[in-house]
Amino acid sequence: MGHRDIPVLETQRLVLRGPAAEDYPNFKATFASYRSRFMGGPLNDYEAWMLYAAEIGHWEVRGFGMWMIHLKDTDETVGMAGGWFPAKWPEREIAWIIWPDKGGKGYALEAADRVRRYFYHDLGWDTAVSYIDPKNLDSIRLAERLGCTKDHTAATVDGHDAVYRHPTLDQLRDSQLGHGIDMEIAHYQDPLFKPKGWAID
Amino acid sequence: MVARSLTTARLTLRLPIASDLAAYTAFAVSARATSVGGPFDEAKAFDKLAAMIGHWELRGWGRYVIALDGRPIGHCGPLDTFGGTPEMTWTLWDDNALGQGLATEAVRAVIDHLLTDCDWPALKVCIDPRNANSHRMAARVGAVRSDEPGPVRWPEAQTYYLRKEAA
Numbered sequence: 215m216g217h218r219d220i221p222v223l224e225t226q227r228l229v230l231r232g233p234a235a236e237d238y239p240n241f242k243a244t245f246a247s248y249r250s251r252f253m254g255g256p257l258n259d260y261e262a263w264m265l266y267a268a269e270i271g272h273w274e275v276r277g278f279g280m281w282m283i284h285l286k287d288t289d290e291t292v293g294m295a296g297g298w299f300p301a302k303w304p305e306r307e308i309a310w311i312i313w314p315d316k317g318g319k320g321y322a323l324e325a326a327d328r329v330r331r332y333f334y335h336d337l338g339w340d341t342a343v344s345y346i347d348p349k350n351l352d353s354i355r356l357a358e359r360l361g362c363t364k365d366h367t368a369a370t371v372d373g374h375d376a377v378y379r380h381p382t383l384d385q386l387r388d389s390q391l392g393h394g395i396d397m398e399i400a401h402y403q404d405p406l407f408k409p410k411g412w413a414i415d
Numbered sequence: 416m417v418a419r420s421l422t423t424a425r426l427t428l429r430l431p432i433a434s435d436l437a438a439y440t441a442f443a444v445s446a447r448a449t450s451v452g453g454p455f456d457e458a459k460a461f462d463k464l465a466a467m468i469g470h471w472e473l474r475g476w477g478r479y480v481i482a483l484d485g486r487p488i489g490h491c492g493p494l495d496t497f498g499g500t501p502e503m504t505w506t507l508w509d510d511n512a513l514g515q516g517l518a519t520e521a522v523r524a525v526i527d528h529l530l531t532d533c534d535w536p537a538l539k540v541c542i543d544p545r546n547a548n549s550h551r552m553a554a555r556v557g558a559v560r561s562d563e564p565g566p567v568r569w570p571e572a573q574t575y576y577l578r579k580e581a582a
Contacts, residue, residue, distance in 0.1 A: 235473045260568045263496040264466045267473055271465030275433040301440070301461035 220273055221336075223281065225328045226403045228321065230281035230295070233269050237282050240291050240313055241266050249314040252350040272300065278337060280309065283325045292316035295325035297333060297342075304369035308333070308342045308380060310356070320402030322356055327395055330360070334383040341382060343368060345375040354378070359398060361391045417476035417533055423524045426517060428479035431467045431490065435480050438487045439464045442508035450546040451506055452569065470494065478504060481521045488512040491521045493529060493538060502566075503529075503538040503577060505552065522556055530579045537579070541565050541572035 220232030233241070245255045245262045257265060273279035280296035293312035299305075308330055310322045333339040344362060346353045354376075362378035370377055386392040401407040421428040431439075443453055443460035455463065467490065470477035478492035489512065491505035505522045507513060529535045540558050542549045550573070553560075558575035565572030 238473070258567070260496050260566070264462070267467075267469030268462045268465035270469030270472045271431075271467065272469075274468045275436060275461070275465055300458060300465070301436075302456075302458040 220279070220281070221332070223328050223332055224286075225324050225399075227286055228292075228325055228328070229284045229286055229289075230325060230328065231284060232273065233266065233280065233282045233294070237291050238263075238266055241294070244293075244311065244313050247314055250311070252347040252353065253311060268300075269294070272298070278306075278333070281325075281329065283312075283321060285321075292319075292321045293325070295322065296329050303345075303371060305341070305343050306333075306339065308344050310353075317352070320399065323359055323395075324399050324402065326356070326360055327399060330380060334386075342380045344378045344380070345371050346378055347374065348376050359395070361386065361395060418528060419471075421479065421524050421528055423520045425483065426521055426524075427482045427485075428491070428521055428524065429482060430471055431464060431478070431480045435487045436461065436464055438508055439490075442489075442506070447510070450543045450549065479521075479525065481507070481517070483512065483517065489518060489521070491518065492525050500537050500539045500576075501535070503540050505549070519552060519555055522552060526556055526577055530577065535579070538577040539563075540575040540577065541569060542575070544571060544573050 223230040242259070242262045244250055245253075245257045245265065247256060250256055254265075255262075269280050276297070276299050278297040278299075280294045280298060282291050283293045283295055284291055291313070293310065293316060295310040296308070298307045298309040308326060310326050312322045330342065333342060343365065344353070344357050346357060348354075357378040361381040365377040365379040368377040368379065381391060386395070419430055440457055440460040442448060443455045443463065444457060445454060448454045467478050474495060476493060478490045478494060480487045481489040481491060488509040489505070489507035492503070493501040494504050495501040503522070503526065505518055507518050512518075526538065529538060539561075540553055542553060553575045556577065558577050561574040561576050563574045564570055565574060
């Protein structure tokens with residue numbers, strides 16, 4: 215599958231599409247900011263552009279990659295989510311980043327849940343991990359809300375990251391875990407619902 | 416409209432694809448990559464080839480992979496990460512491909528296509544001051560030395576310009 219054939223995924227609030235040229239300014243702003251400190255940033259102009267181009271090329275090389283997350287209502291982008299498996303990565307990763315001013319609305323949860331369904335159902339993945347900096351508490355919280363557990367025995371990318379193992383399709387199907395994730399996403403989707411506690415992804 | 420493939424007497428120039436990764440990585444981790452900012456590790460090589468592919472999607476043009484009898488032996492073509500005058504780049508990946516005029520054949524075809532067929536006004540060239548082979552190539556294809564400093568990522572590079580009237 216090439217980059218021109220990146221599938222479009224939908225959720226109630228979101229449309230996930232392949233990264234496009236017009237979406238670059240938001241990506242660049244995020245990767246120039248402190249927000250990107252756990253994803254290899256902040257990056258200079260050249261590094262940010264090359265990484266964005268590589269996000270697209272990853273689709274061509276691996277047949278999957280990162281989607282740009284758009285809001286259905288306005289089409290604006292709020293971040294990226296998808297699969298990431300560059301050279302030397304021990305396993306296929308489910309990754310996400312939300313633009314600094316778009317956090318706290320459950321977009322990463324809704325998008326990561328959707329791409330995980332795609333990888334399990336459409337691509338037949340039987341497992342996935344997320345590599346997270348131990349200081350990145352927002353992402354660790356999100357991984358836990360997605361049902362991930364820390365895998366102490368799995369190989370890390372560079373020894374500075376923790377491996378969070380995603381639940382399998384069987385563990386998610388018709389289970390308390392799966393229903394809990396669905397319910398949290400539904401609560402974010404419902405404008406009348408005011409989430410209690412954390413809202414930090 | 417920039418062509419997505421070009422052919423010369425001996426070569427096919429085409430878009431980079433996934434199966435180029437092994438040949439590109441072998442070059443990128445080798446000492447030959449010193450003149451283009453390397454050697455790089457395997458992870459960086461993956462990122463760079465992926466970026467070469469993504470460049471085509473973002474700009475509608477980019478660097479071609481040079482194929483000889485179906486085998487990828489290098490890349491050449493324009494690069495633009497910021498806007499402004501695109502940079503013309505060339506690199507042979509394969510030692511065995513050196514010394515036969517293959518790079519010159521590919522570079523001439525791309526320059527001719529961009530400046531003549533596509534009517535681009537100019538191309539910039541940035542070369543490591545110690546890379547004698549590449550400086551000879553620049554002279555062969557009519558590039559004119561410039562006093563302009565290299566790009567921010569590579570300030571010590573010697574710059575040249577290729578212009579339509581010289582082509």
